[in-house]
Amino acid sequence: MGTPRSDRETQVAEVLDRLYEEYPDSTISLRYSNRLELLVAVVLSAQCTDERVNQVTSDLFEKYRSAEDYAAADEEELADDIYGITFHNNKAGYLQSIGETLLAEHGGEVPDTMAELTALSGVGRKTANVVLQHGHDVVEGIVVDTHVQRISRRLGITAEETPTKIERALMEVVPESDWQQFTHLLISHGRAVCTARNPDCGDCVLEDVCPSSKLDGDVDLASGEAWE
Template identity: 75%
Template sequence: MGTPLDSREAQTVEILDRLYEQYPDTDISLNFSTRLELLVAVVLSAQCTDERVNTVCADLFEKYQSPEDYANASEEQLAEDIYGITFHNNKAGYLKGIGEQLIEKHDGEVPDTMTALTDLPGVGRKTANVVLQHAHDVTEGIVVDTHVQRISRRLSLTEEERPEAIEEDLMGIVPEEDWRMFTHLFISHGRATCTARNPDCDDCVLADICPSEQGDAAVDLASGEAW
């Protein structure tokens, strides 16, 4: 068992150090070349794999290149064009609504504030954070996807379940300069090792400081005592 760390902040710094070394080239895995393409890709990625989104978007981005293209399309046509994406019918409505709202309220441009982005159809804090970070180089928070949600709880960095509450906890313990990379590191680790089912704890670089792996002998991150 590793040396106890006396706070969640210390635990987080150690986790980041190890994951930076393990995944030095990690970055966003969605393919895009414009802010609009990024926004669309992230909306489509909800409960869907990035690999599938990239496959569908390869053709989608050839056909739809402006907010007007999405606004003028029927939901039925959009649903057909994104078939294979999870909840494609609902997301078709989001894309049409996004196109319309970008035209009506933002002069056809993808906005650069959390408030304006989360006002768009189908856009919550997760999507808005991704767009701000990768389209506008603005970091206001931490993207909490399923990997971040799962691994943060396994590492006892949070006990919350809602993404918004998890984000608030993480923003209190993750150094602000690491907010953007935190998500990419956790996604890479979630895909490679700390999977939802049957995580590979034997080969995990965090095993000796992970309460979930240590079981009854795990470290209480708040006190440094066993629990």
Template identity: 75%
Template sequence: MGTPLDSRQAQAEEVVERLYEEYPDTTISLNFSNRLELLIAVMLSAQCTDERVNKETAHLFEKYETVGEYAEADVDELSEDIGSITYHNSKADYIVSTARTLIEEYDGEVPDKMDELTELKGVGRKTANVVLQHGHDVVEGIVVDTHVQRLSRRLGITEDERPTDIEQDLMGIVPEDDWQQFTHLCISHGRATCTARNPDCDDCVLENVCPSSKLDHEVDLASGEAW
């Protein structure tokens, strides 16, 4: 039986409050200095760690400084430049194609609308949300990465499985003022405690409000009390 909406809202608010206390300064971990670099970094981060992306972009952003240089880049050479990134061949093609589209349709600028961003090759709603939030200070949704998917399901905030469905569900449950930070809170907690294979329930600030806790008690989602 699914959790009633009002209980899921209470659950989400409690989770956000506790994670704010635990990770007060959490934010995006990708390195960038402008919107173009942000867009490329997020494109590279798909199914790849931010740490790995930051290592590659440290030299990539020195070699390619403008959208024109990416648009004129040789795809095979760019692929070699990002060789340690997952799916580097496809991502190199996406970057060159996207750079050309930016020049042809947006005067070389990164657009600030969801529908325009998601029309770029290799850019989905997740990437577009990150670019809007951290490049344009526009919050239209919630970035749903693997950490958000895992934590929101374990915590009983959503039962959906597809990222697009999870986002729509969360947008109706998580307070809008917390949409942007919700992702970073989940990422921080997912990395530190609620890992994919071995979550540390014994040392988790959410343990007594988590229906997936490995510890031996039941949880009242509405009140947040263990019994």
């Protein structure tokens, strides 16, 4: 039997209190100046570091300034322009298709609904949630990236494995007013302390409320696997 919802809500409240204090300035690290740049940056960030995306987009956004620019781009040239981004050939195709769809269906503007955003090439709920939250000030869900997946499972908040199911589980126990910041806090903590392979449990503000702590045995209880 899983952990009762009331217990998970209590744990989440404690986690939020501690992480807000630990990372008071936690926010999105991608650089952008408008909604189109935000959309492009988030598409490029899939399975790629934000640092690398920011390096590439510093020049990309000078060359491609509108949906028309992406729609009219030569796909091979666009792939070269984002070289260094993971799956750059595929993502070049996504960006060109996004430009075409924005022109054909949205007047060249980035739409403001989940359904319209997820209809764009290369855009899933994670990307759409980021664009809605930071581009349109609409909080419709919780952004579930690799840090959120890993830490929410290690903490035992959820045992779900897919991003969609993890998001649904988190939305049940995280207060709606904290949905946006919850992601930023877990990303900050994942980068600084609760890393994928060698989490620093001895310097973790959540250690005493984490069932996966290495200081209490050598088993990752959230995933059922021994730490490496």
